[in-house]
Amino acid sequence: MTTTDTSSRKETTLPPHADREELASAKLWAVYISEAEKYDKALVESWKADMEGLLIFAGLFSASLTAFLLESYRSLIPDQGAITIAILAQISRQLDPDSDTKSGAIIGSSFTPSTASLTCNTLWFLSLGLSLSCALIATLVEQWARNFIQRTEMRPSPVIRARIFSYLYFGIQRFEMHTVVEFIPFLLHLSLLFFFGGLVAFLLPP
Incomplete structure (x- = not known):
């Protein structure tokens, strides 16, 4: 009997439950993957x-x-148009010789939002x-x-x-x-x- 015949006989005499366990494991993982997916x-x-x-x-x-x-x-910043009009009105009053507000100060930026x-x-x-x-x-x-x-x-x-x-x-x-x-x-x-x-x-x- 040669060495080749001995090795081939060993391969054919592997326990059959190994294939069954591998197949069962593959089926188990397939079920888990399917449900998890x-x-x-x-x-x-x-x-x-x-x-x-x-x-x-x-x-x-x-x-x-x-x-x-x-x-x-x-509404958080002063109205520049209203400030300009007020300043022009005050300058106009200061230039008026009959006005008593010549010494009045120009309107400042004392704006406070509500x-x-x-x-x-x-x-x-x-x-x-x-x-x-x-x-x-x-x-x-x-x-x-x-x-x-x-x-x-x-x-x-x-x-x-x-x-x-x-x-x-x-x-x-x-x-x-x-x-x-x-x-x-x-x-x-x-x-x-x-x-x-x-x-x-x-x-x-x-």
């Missing part, structure tokens, strides 16, 4: 859709709020800051979701894919992505609350 993709796709809607709303809201701010910001104007602009600037923060965080979450989906669509061996899904899932838990995603609408609602508070102050009579 369904759960993770459904979760991330829903987050991505929510972020897209929040981005659209935050963009439109910020643009509208900026228009209000451009109008309300004028409390309603300060309140309105403060609330609206806070609202704009929160709205832009929502847009920034939503953009980062959307980019993360896109990267997450790309990672899960990789096609290495089943064991490596299972490790990738497990790593990404524990990453979601570690960085508390659920809390971050739920916190974005809260910031947007707070921004709207500040806007309506500033709108009430803006509509108050001077």
Whole structure:
């Protein structure tokens, strides 16, 4: 009997349960990957859709709020036209020989904005800051979701894919992505609350 015959006989006499264990392991990983892929993709796709809607709303809201701010910001600075008219009127009185106000001082810049104007602009600037923060965080979450989906669509061996899904899932838990995603609408609602508070102050009579 030759050495080749002996080695071939050893190969053919491998325990049959090894193939069964390998096949069962492959099936187990396939089931895990299938379920993890369904759960993770459904979760991330829903987050991505929510972020897209929040981005659209935050963009439109910020643009509208900026228009209000451009109008309300004028109440924080003195009216240059009114100051010019007052100065010209005072100069005219000083040049009038019959006037008794020759020694009067030219009007200074003693302008003080009203409390309603300060309140309105403060609330609206806070609202704009929160709205832009929502847009920034939503953009980062959307980019993360896109990267997450790309990672899960990789096609290495089943064991490596299972490790990738497990790593990404524990990453979601570690960085508390659920809390971050739920916190974005809260910031947007707070921004709207500040806007309506500033709108009430803006509509108050001077």
